[in-house]
Every structure is written in C-alpha cells, then in structure tokens.
Amino acid sequence: MSTAVQTVQLTDAVTTAREALIAMGEQPGAHLGAHAEDAWAVSHYFAADLPGYRGWRWCVVVAGSPDSDEATVSEVVLLPSDGALLAPDWVPWKDRITAGDLGPGDRLAAPADDPRLVPGYVDTEDVDPIDADQVGQVAAEIGLGRKRLLSLDGREQAAQRWYDGEFGPESPIARGADYPCGTCGFYLPLAGALHAAFGACANEYSADGRVVSAEYGCGAHSDVPEPRGGAGSPAYDAYDDGSVEIVTAR
C-alpha cells in the first residue's frame, strides 16, 4: 500500500473517528476537518458542546500501519481552539501564598537559600549586648544554638515592614498621639539588634502583644495625664456648668 493511499483512507475515516467518541459516551457535533500528522496518522476534529469548555473541540487520531488496510483509533482528546476558555496559568502554591494566608495546620518551609536566614553558626551580630561573645558563642559551639538565624537582609526587611506598617510612626493613630512608645511604661524593647527601634506593647487597651516602633504612639501612653475632675476621657476637660455665664438672647 502506498503512502498516498494510506493517508486518503485515514482522512476518509470520519465515521470511525465519530464512533470512537460515541463509544465513549460523548455526543460529537459537526466534523470540523482533518489534519494529516504524518503518513500514518490523521487527526479528525469534531465540535464539542460540553459545559465549561467553550471553544474546545474533540480530536480523534486515526492511524494505519504498513501491514494493515485498517484505520484504527489511537487517541481521543479534547483540545482548545482559538478563543477557547482556558484555565489561568498554574502558579505554584509557594508563589501564591501571601502574608496572612497561613492557617491552622498549614506548613510553610523557608527555602534553603532564603536570603532572610543564615546558618546558626554565622555571626549576624544580632545578639543581646549583655551576652555577646559569651552565651551566643558557647551555645553555638556546643550545638545548643538555633540551626538558622535571621540574616541582616531578613532583619532589615522586617524592620522596614514594621516601621511602614500599622504600628509605625506614620500610621493615623501615631500621628494623633502626644507621646511615642519609646517613652511609654507599657513598652517592652526587643532584644538584639532591633532593640533600639522596636518593642512589644503590653497595654491591653492598645497594641497589646504587637511589635510597635519606638516612634509609634497612641493615646493610652503611660504618661497621658488623668483628666482634671471627673472620670471621663482624658481628651476632654470636665464640663463645669457653674462657670457658664447665662446671657439673654436679643
């Protein structure tokens, strides 16, 4: 059998291709055309009317062989055509996850080359001034230190986020405050290299348990004076109606 004859036979095998789809329980629409893949394989295309697959079409590949006169079905697939409705590009989970997404039971591993972390034996200079060169060094030598530490990069990124964030000096609450956290009795400074710039707030009526910038501030600062007389808000003086002068309106 010549190649030309084989290709013509395969191109004519529309019924064979359609029956393959029907045998799968599908209901192919009109025959949309055929395309010779090579001398021994021809793809037949049929309209597909499937929910959620607008613009897709069935493709049935029929194949022959040098030793046979028969056209056999080698593959049935659903393929997108021009303008087909397609799923968005796949984005790996590690690239999709954003700050605040982590929930109970989730796991998020920092990659081995995460620039925010360095091995525990690297001196990041992030030690409490009191135990520098002493506790830190000894702990690392006898294997008690943490495996990985915050790198200089990681520390700078965190500091910038905190400074620019909700508890930084540019937030609306800080702008309206009279005193900064750095002078507040509820302020617990962090240990390590960020000691001078950040601490935790321990005031349950304010940013309790949050890392705040030393330049942040709120109206519950420990130095806010109590109101003169009464037990109202310190933002307002007590209203003394005895000092009001009553005048007759004209």
Ligand code: SF4
């Ligand atoms: S109470 Fe206010 S001023 Fe004091 S540490 Fe907390 S946030 Fe800062």
